[in-house]
Amino acid sequence: MATYAQNLANTCNTTAPTNSQYGLGYFKIASVGQPALQEYVDRAEEIHNLFYDYTKNEATGIQRWEQSLLRQVYWFEAQEIGCGRATCNRNRETLIVCAYTYKHNERSFPYIQMQGAEKCAVCRSTKSACTNGLCCKNATDSGTTPTPGPTSGDCGSTPGNLTQLYRTWYGTTSTNYLISDETEFYRISMQPRAEHNRPIGRVAKGLDTRCPQLVAIHHLYSAAITSDYYIVDSSLYESLLMGGYEDRGIIGYAVKGENVCGATVPVYEFYRTSIAHMQLQAGPDATDVFNGRYGAWDWRGVTFWMWSFS
Numbered sequence: 001m002a003t004y005a006q007n008l009a010n011t012c013n014t015t016a017p018t019n020s021q022y023g024l025g026y027f028k029i030a031s032v033g034q035p036a037l038q039e040y041v042d043r044a045e046e047i048h049n050l051f052y053d054y055t056k057n058e059a060t061g062i063q064r065w066e067q068s069l070l071r072q073v074y075w076f077e078a079q080e081i082g083c084g085r086a087t088c089n090r091n092r093e094t095l096i097v098c099a100y101t102y103k104h105n106e107r108s109f110p111y112i113q114m115q116g117a118e119k120c121a122v123c124r125s126t127k128s129a130c131t132n133g134l135c136c137k138n139a140t141d142s143g144t145t146p147t148p149g150p151t152s153g154d155c156g157s158t159p160g161n162l163t164q165l166y167r168t169w170y171g172t173t174s175t176n177y178l179i180s181d182e183t184e185f186y187r188i189s190m191q192p193r194a195e196h197n198r199p200i201g202r203v204a205k206g207l208d209t210r211c212p213q214l215v216a217i218h219h220l221y222s223a224a225i226t227s228d229y230y231i232v233d234s235s236l237y238e239s240l241l242m243g244g245y246e247d248r249g250i251i252g253y254a255v256k257g258e259n260v261c262g263a264t265v266p267v268y269e270f271y272r273t274s275i276a277h278m279q280l281q282a283g284p285d286a287t288d289v290f291n292g293r294y295g296a297w298d299w300r301g302v303t304f305w306m307w308s309f310s
Contacts, residue, residue, distance in 0.1 A: 001082025105301025203252030
């Protein structure tokens, strides 16, 4: 990842490639001979504190690369990072590029702000140590181990009305379907060139007081680009309807954050101009997409979180 970031930095271009498998953060400073990594982090914090409005999920008055820097540094998913540095503009500027395991999604909130929640309240089991207010891998350090991911309390409880969510890829029209209706799933999965016909997790059939954070998963369809799209963001939903998408109903209910009401399975969103949207669960299928098995796809983050079979 560091080599990849260095190659991008060497171009002295602050426009991120659209086909990158990594999340990218850019920072440039009018000086040379300095590492500038501290300034990279400081600038992200400055943009967040001065320009970012969490309630609107907007940051105005900044450049495009600063938008990406803000959202990538604050993105809630992180695993590994690799950075590169180059001197540009006739040795008058230093450009820092950092590549991240996970890509940010500009349409999603970079992190979950839970009013009244303690630090590390929703750490996942693989990062159960609370170190300096961050969820980290449990190691022999000064971190304290918080309570495991919640199944009750302020973060809600697992809904009692869960049903299986199926995924199928219909090759004839290059359509990715997420389906909770078994009859509809079997109808489509029996068609020639229907692939990946299996359940991928569970969603709630309807609202449940045990999980107040449930949101509807809207099925939208665009005739213009022949694409089926599944979203939970209400503002994006309204915007797409105004843009010509057709509402085809609600396929179930999910949550927007990991471990909220016990949800642990993310549904990733990918995009390719020639096909449009593809959404699928974390696992081998998503890994194949990340590794380029099906060509170049732009990863756009997590659409929603659902529940596992266990």
